[in-house]
Amino acid sequence: MDTATSPEARRADMVAKVRKAGYARRAEVERVLLDTPRHEFVPEADLDAAYNPWQAVITHRFSDGRSLSCASAPFVVAMMLDQLPVNPGDTVLEIGAGTGYNASLLARLTGRADLVTTIDIDPDVTDQAVRNLTAAGHGDAHVVTGDGTAGHADRAPYDRLIATVSPWDIPDRWWRQLAPEARLVAPLRWRGQSRGVGLRHVDGRLVSDSMHLSGFVYLVTEDEGERGAPITPDGTVKLHWDADQAVDPDLLHGVLDLPRAIAWSDSTIAGDEPHDGIWLRLTVTEPRVCRIDAHPDVASEVCDPIQRFRAPALVDGQSLAYLTSRRREEGDDVRWELGAIAHGPDAAELAGRLCAEVRDWSAERDARKPTLLIYPAGTPDGDLADGTVIDKTHSRFVLTYDYVPA
Incomplete structure (x- = not known):
């Protein structure tokens, strides 16, 4: 075999690229990524796909083609393990078994496969995970077929809990299965966006110490709190919002047919510069923020968000505004100016409001840091930290946006 294209060489190249991008910062995370043959967990993928640092490998799909498991x-794996982190001897619960690859990494980190429990609702997924883990020498890991929102009380409490599916809430049974000083990492959803959040379990609440933009398969649950509906007759443009928000999609059906109001912020970004902090800031400052999705085939004259598949939007009754951008050349430098497109009776006000938020973000983007605190549902208002409160079914999210000490 050509050693340059061997699985070992590709794995080393994958880890080098991941580290260069700022992930696998912990030596033990780098080690387990190098030691674990990822391609053996995704035999349906060729080596290029198995060791592509930036792409997931889809292994199971819903009947409509959407990803069910991957x-x-x-x-992303490295990012979440950096956020966790796992110490030797830690008990670990993973929500979302996938291929068993994550559980194998966790077994190497904790030192004993029998300290790792992974759960998935789909028996086909857990069957594959069992086969892969056994072949990898980690057959002592506990693979459970069941409802991930229930966790697995038989082996609680857990020092570490990691969700590789995206929950809208922290289920109450997860709370009860956390050890007093546990850590939890999950791609949480609120106000239409998703963040991989690292949390510490402190004094009966969860406090974030890291946050990254992320996108995952949704956690299957009966009390899903994200709502969604089309606002065009053909269903190619959709809104997504939280259950506690006053959004009536019937009032917005056809709103994109109304005249546009366009505003520009005079704030610019480079083509490769992240702007997701605008959305995160809006979840703290603007109760009307949600998500708009536009199919790639939708004409820009109809809907032109900054990203077709997900962009922040503001909704107020019959009016809608969303984030957009336009190319702006500054000498030899090409940048993108951020702005807002709005429709409806209050279009001008909403577009102006969104642009004001963009300008505030641009002026303070490195000076302020978001923090998420999560309390069990029923926690009295007086026991919450000061901040923006988002009430969910099993928990209360409190978001702050504080200045970072110089």
Whole structure:
């Protein structure tokens, strides 16, 4: 075999690229990524796909083609393990078994496969995970077929809990299965966006110490709190919002047919510069923020968000505004100016409001840091930290946006 294209060489190259991008910062995370043959967990993928640092490998799909289960992209795996982190001897619960690859990494980190429990609702997924883990020498890991929202009380409490599917809430049974000083990492959803959040369990609440933009298969649950509906007759443009928000999609059906109001912020970004902090800031400052999705085939004259598949939007009754951008050349430098497109009776006000938020973000983007605190449902208002409160079914989210000490 050509050693340059061997699985070992590709794995080393994958890890090098992941580290260069700023992930696998912990030596033990780098080690287990190098030691674990990822391609053996995704035999349906060729080596290029198995060791692509930036792409997930889809392993199971719903009947409509949507992803049901996958092996997460290696950079995401590394990011979440950095956020966790696992110490030797830790008990670990993983929500979302996938291919068993994550559980194998966790077994190497904790030192004993029998300290790892992974759960998935789909028996086909857990069957595959069992086969892969056994072949990898980690057959002592506990693979459970069941409802991930229930956790697995038989082996609680857990020092570490990691969700590789995206929950809208922290289920109450997860709370009860956390050890007093546990850590939890999950791609949480609120106000239409998703963040991989690292949390510490402190004094009966969860406090974030890291946050990254992320996108995952949704956690299957009966009390899903994200709502969605089309606002065009053909269903190619949709809104997504939380259950506690006053959004009536019937009032917005056809709103894109109304005249546009366009505003520009005079704030610019480079083509490769992240702007997701705008959305995160809006979840703290603007109760009307949600998500708009536009199919790639939708004409820009109809809907032109900054990203077709997900962009922040503001909704107020019969009016809608969303984030957009336009190319702006500044000498030899090409940048993108951020702005807002709005429709409806209050279009001008909403577009102006969104642009004001963009300008505030641009002026303070490195000076302020978001923090998420999560309390069990029923926690009295007086016991919450100061901040923006988002009430969910099993928990209360409190978001702050504080200045970072110089």
